[in-house]
Amino acid sequence: MTNQHPITPPPELVQQLYGLPQMRAIEKAFEAGADQELEACCEWLVSKLTFREDGIRFADELRAARRPNPPSLKEQALKALDGLTLPDDAFETIRFALDQLDD
DSSP states (O other): OOSSOTTOOOHHHHHHHTTSOHHHHHHHHHHHHHHHHHHHHHHHHHHHSSSHHHHHHHHHHHHHHHSOOOOOHHHHHHHHHTTOOOOHHHHHHHHHHHHHSOO
16 A cells, blocks of 8 residues: 555656746646546546447547647737737738638
């Protein structure tokens, strides 16, 4: 039997957190804990369904729903343009260029 709680962060993560600004370290710790919990739920789901393929599919759907992809760099850049004060021609040129990029 171990004295460690199952959600205790691995030593590698603890090392990564040292030296980070306090708020960023707290964010990363919460992210890691949430990711561990999600993976435990997905493993449980796979183990409980009769057809393993169904469990894997539902686990993948659960991961996608709970951890959506972050906005693309293009989406972030377009959002950053909102609220900026630029000459009209510069604004339109930048927006047009960003719209030409793939997501």
